[in-house]
Amino acid sequence: MTDWNEMKVSEVVALPGWRGERGETFVCELKRPSILTLAAKGAITNPLMKTARRIFYSGVSPSEGNLEEEGRVLLTIAKAAMVAPTYDELEAHGVELTDEQLIAIFRFTQWGVKALDRFRQLSADYDGADGGAALSHSAE
Numbered sequence: 001m002t003d004w005n006e007m008k009v010s011e012v013v014a015l016p017g018w019r020g021e022r023g024e025t026f027v028c029e030l031k032r033p034s035i036l037t038l039a040a041k042g043a044i045t046n047p048l049m050k051t052a053r054r055i056f057y058s059g060v061s062p063s064e065g066n067l068e069e070e071g072r073v074l075l076t077i078a079k080a081a082m083v084a085p086t087y088d089e090l091e092a093h094g095v096e097l098t099d100e101q102l103i104a105i106f107r108f109t110q111w112g113v114k115a116l117d118r119f120r121q122l123s124a125d126y127d128g129a130d131g132g133a134a135l136s137h138s139a140e
Helices: 035-040 046-058 067-081 087-092 099-130
Strands: 010-016 025-031 082-084
Touching: 010 099, 025 067, 025 099, 035 046, 035 067, 046 067, 067 082, 067 087, 067 099
Parallel strands: none
Antiparallel strands: 010 025, 025 082
8 A cells, every 4th residue: 555645755954054064953854856747737937947958858957048037046946945944935034045055955855864964074074073963053
């Protein structure tokens, strides 16, 4: 028998924080939406398809594309990925995601929590023995 709830997997992850300090994190619950499904359902509009395709196959590289379009694609992905807090909840409180956070969310949606290992290693190097376990923000 299929457990449908197991298929709605989300993970609590530590993203880079807002102040840009090494070791500072923002804890967020994320899921991994499909870019192809977002495109098929119209969440990624036709004018953004070329940029979404490039990001999907080559990753984020603002020097190679239209920065405005890349930003719109990354925001669409972040809105679909954020479970707690939601993107709309942050926006309601006047909080905007940083470029680093948007890129980290994109990487998580494509490659899972392992894509954040580099950020975690930087945090561990900075924070010492606790490995970045002391988080400055919570997902509440």
